Amino acid sequence: MILFLNKDEYHYELENITRMFFWQVEIVKDLPEEYPDEFCAAYYDGPERQLTAEARINGKSSKLEADETDGDSKAIEYRLAVMLFQCLSDLTGKRPEFGIMTGVRPAKYAANLISSGMTADEAQKYLVDHALVSEKKAKLVRITAENGMKLGEKVCDKGFSLYVSIPFCPSRCSYCSFVSKSTEKERKLIKPYLDALCREIEFTSEIIKSLGLVMQTVYIGGGTPTVLSADELVQLTQAVDNCFGMPADVEYCVEAGRPDTISREKLEVLKSAGVSRISINPQTGNDFVLQKVGRRHTAAQIEECYRLAREIGFDNINADFIAGLPGDDIESFRNSMTWALDVLKPESITVHALTLKRASRMRENQSEIFSPDAALMVDYAQEVLVDAGYAPYYMYRQKGTVDSLENTGYAKPGYECLYNLFIMDEVQSIIACGAGAVTKLMDPKSNLIERVFDLKYPQEYLDRFDEMLQRKQYIKEFYDDHGI
Numbered sequence: 421m422i423l424f425l426n427k428d429e430y431h432y433e434l435e436n437i438t439r440m441f442f443w444q445v446e447i448v449k450d451l452p453e454e455y456p457d458e459f460c461a462a463y464y465d466g467p468e469r470q471l472t473a474e475a476r477i478n479g480k481s482s483k484l485e486a487d488e489t490d491g492d493s494k495a496i497e498y499r500l501a502v503m504l505f506q507c508l509s510d511l512t513g514k515r516p517e518f519g520i521m522t523g524v525r526p527a528k529y530a531a532n533l534i535s536s537g538m539t540a541d542e543a544q545k546y547l548v549d550h551a552l553v554s555e556k557k558a559k560l561v562r563i564t565a566e567n568g569m570k571l572g573e574k575v576c577d578k579g580f581s582l583y584v585s586i587p588f589c590p591s592r593c594s595y596c597s598f599v600s601k602s603t604e605k606e607r608k609l610i611k612p613y614l615d616a617l618c619r620e621i622e623f624t625s626e627i628i629k630s631l632g633l634v635m636q637t638v639y640i641g642g643g644t645p646t647v648l649s650a651d652e653l654v655q656l657t658q659a660v661d662n663c664f665g666m667p668a669d670v671e672y673c674v675e676a677g678r679p680d681t682i683s684r685e686k687l688e689v690l691k692s693a694g695v696s697r698i699s700i701n702p703q704t705g706n707d708f709v710l711q712k713v714g715r716r717h718t719a720a721q722i723e724e725c726y727r728l729a730r731e732i733g734f735d736n737i738n739a740d741f742i743a744g745l746p747g748d749d750i751e752s753f754r755n756s757m758t759w760a761l762d763v764l765k766p767e768s769i770t771v772h773a774l775t776l777k778r779a780s781r782m783r784e785n786q787s788e789i790f791s792p793d794a795a796l797m798v799d800y801a802q803e804v805l806v807d808a809g810y811a812p813y814y815m816y817r818q819k820g821t822v823d824s825l826e827n828t829g830y831a832k833p834g835y836e837c838l839y840n841l842f843i844m845d846e847v848q849s850i851i852a853c854g855a856g857a858v859t860k861l862m863d864p865k866s867n868l869i870e871r872v873f874d875l876k877y878p879q880e881y882l883d884r885f886d887e888m889l890q891r892k893q894y895i896k897e898f899y900d901d902h903g904i
């Protein structure tokens with residue numbers, strides 16, 4: 421779909437609105453003499469002080485005009501967004517449930533409204549009236565925001581979270597755009613990568629100690645960290661332990677994502693290292709769907725991993741599910757949820773809506789499309805999980821997600837993952853090590869956030885390792901400059 425605009429300053433929101441309706445959008449920053457057969461457009465005529473949104477799709481047209489009232493550029497952008505959304509809804513018959521809310525952190529947005537003086541009811545109503553969010557989603561956002569705000573009180577002065585990146589997977593799932601390297605091709609990189617990563621953790625820990633920061637959570641993610649051998653996991657967890665001493669009250673999470681990487685020995689290493697929460701992620705309980713998306717395991721193998729993890733003593737396990745996978749439908753998704761609740765019994769469940777970024781294999785192969793039942797699945801998960809005693813506590817959205825839906829973390833009381841909340845709601849500094857890791861430094865007084873990037877790919881990370889250490893020096897500068 422072509423989107424014509426005449427003002428560059430409004431391009432970001434208007435492009436995002438258009439992307440809620442169309443997979444591919446081309447922006448043209450000039451109005452043409454004559455419009456093509458299919459198009460949408462949003463423009464503001466300065467001298468005429470008129471706002472216009474219009475579109476033509478499948479031979480049908482819609483056009484809305486309004487007088488500009490106060491000239492404030494934010495207000496103009498907002499009104500153009502509402503008008504364009506209405507035109508596209510009229511012509512496509514679709515009404516994305518988050519309305520014109522294009523931000524990736526809806527719960528944080530609602531929490532900010534509440535923190536600025538609105539009651540939770542008023543914030544919920546504001547989402548509906550101002551951002552055209554559906555009543556149902558506004559309620560979910562509000563509940564998630566309230567739960568997240570309560571947990572956010574656990575952030576302590578000078579607290580930080582440590583993220584450690586293991587960017588390797590046994591093979592690549594077809595929906596994934598992650599930079600993760602398949603170990604089939606990259607196994608030889610793991611040893612030098614791990615050695616370098618441990619050095620980076622040690623180097624970073626010295627800076628952290630000099631600043632007197634207090635560790636609150638550790639998250640080893642990826643990729644699939646359990647792709648490491650048991651000995652390699654010992655090396656990594658010992659490096660973390662040696663550097664930070666791992667106080668008993670620190671939340672310590674490891675993604676043990678795929679059963680094809682899990683063994684008794686590895687789980688025992690994690691348990692004895694003090695890991696308090698692991699994720700074992702089915703994505704679906706349907707073997708046909710697992711195969712279709714390139715996950716080389718079955719639901720029965722997931723069950724076996726849960727049994728093993730429980731036997732070893734893990735009492736806080738998360739399960740990720742994805743709504744909208746190709747080959748899945750609402751009935752099969754319902755079965756997956758029943759299986760999760762009756763058989764796996766995880767302490768927390770995260771429901772993702774399928775996201776197809778440009779780099780995913782699925783997106784390259786247009787014949788494999790997502791399930792049309794994604795929105796029904798997300799709604800069903802909410803209903804059944806809340807009934808089963810899980811509460812939503814963090815939420816985020818991504819670009820390229822089917823029906824512009826959300827990802828929501830649900831947990832039984834007391835089993836929420838603070839790291840997930842802290843990173844999504846941006847309430848404390850996340851200090852990150854490893855290829856593809858992004859350190860987010862936060863000044864709690866001003867809410868200013870600055871990022872320090874590690875290079876994305878393991879080979880370039882290794883080739884330019886000294887530069888990675890250099891970049892870490894900025895952590896000290898940031899804390900010193902802001903008097904934290």
Ligand code: SF4
Nearest residue numbers: 589592593596598643
């Ligand atoms: S296991 Fe996770 S990170 Fe690895 S390829 Fe699959 S979806 Fe991507």
